[in-house]
Amino acid sequence: MSSATPVQNEFEQCASETVDVAIIGAGPSGSIAASLLHAQGKKVLVLEKQHFPRFSIGESLLPCCMQVITEANMLEAVNQAGFQFKNGAAFRYQDKYTTFDFTDKFTPGPGTTFQVERKNFDKLLADEASKQGVDIRYGHSVNAVDLSAKPQLEISNDQGQIQTINAKFILDASGFGRVLPHLLELEKPSTLPTRSAVFNHVYDNISDPNFDRNKILISVHPENQDIWYWLIPFSDGRCSVGVVGEPHQLAVVENGIEGDLNRLLKIMIDQEPGLKKLLANAEFINQSGLLKGYSANVKTLATDKFALLGNAGEFLDPVFSSGVTIAMQSASMAAKTLIKQLDGEIVDWQQDYAAPLMTGVDTFRTYVEAWYDCRFQDAIFFDDPDPKIKQMICSILAGYAWDQNNPFVSESKRRLDMVVELCRC
Secondary structure (H helix, E strand, O other): OOOOOOHHHHHHOOEEEEEEEEEOOHHHHHHHHHHHHHHOOEEEEEEEOOOOOOOOOOOOOOOOOHHHHHHHOHHHHHHOOOEEEOOEEEEEEEEEEEEEEEEOOOOOOOOOEEEOOHHHHHHHHHHHHHHHHEEEEEEEOOOOOOOOOOOOEEEEEEOOOOEEEEEEEEHHHHHHHHHHHHHHOOEEOOOOOOEEEEEEEEEOOOOOOOOOOOOOEEEEEOOOOOOOOEEEEEOOOEEEEEEEEEEOOOHHHHHHOOOOOHHHHHHHHHHHHHHHHOOOOOOOOOOEEEEOOOOEEEEOEOOOOEEEEEEOOOEHHHHHHHHHHHHHHHHHHHHHHHHHHHHHOOHHHHHHHHHHHHHHHHHHHHHHHHOOOOOOHHHHOOOOOOOHHHHHHHHHHHHOOOOOOOHHHHHHHHHHHHHHHHHHH
């Protein structure tokens, strides 16, 4: 058997199982894709290395996600879960403060969503998929793949038992685990600079009556505008808080106290006066986490044998909470394309999946790049924005980055450059 990773002889001899689709990972993209495929009568097997609930970062959903959640017949469960209501985003830099109301946007569709603790949210989606009849196996790792004929996977469980899975197609929803990019040597450098994020969950104890818990707060470092902070309120009096910067900007890490990430995060928070005041009485819950060099890219997103979903394909940056949105959109798009292929239609994975998906990814990329070179910050903090233009930009911040009727999607760079020029005049 040929494989991108050496395969043991016992792989040839172990018991095998056949499914229509093997999905690697039970996070949002994996659970959504599995649900959509199962609803069309496809035999799906989801392989998840970890056991849920498990920690994951990326807690602020965008309203666009609600459409895909509805497609997967999971909306009622999400609505009833008690997550923190979210209706927009707030941005602060020095003495400037502005908000985007996601209900006041150009693109039709939901204008509200939730801020979620991912360990609970991800488990909820996976449990809903299981209730629908999807086979999810936790504690199962993918060790090797063979694409020389029909896709074949070598998997092992927590007890070290090895099994062969024969599939008609593989969906990689492994997120930052990036299983297929590693095994098939698909990785290539991101076009974005290397950045790091330090984060934690805190009991925020925020007493400011003007603090809006219904919005994510993005704060900009008062002296280094390419350093920024997120503050995402949960429904139980806690927040997710994090700081993002290039490694040399988080200098404390380089000075040898990387192990004391709580101290590093506190130092960085105290450098932003508004955030320092809000979190003056905050209590850190756990040891802070560190995510290094998270931006990623690949040589190809899909072939007639596999497709990469969400972060397994390309991850840009957490600044506009696009990660889960891209993951869910990719799950929906890939499932629709795959159903056609499994039903005997001829599909072009580049034209039918990769290119449409990248339309939205590239729109987000325009705004991520403009955020870090401060052009988009100039537009966000402009004193007198045009209401119609703000609605179009608000649609993108709400996740509707695939709406070709929006000029700021169809011509993202040119339109944004035009706005920035007007704001700087």
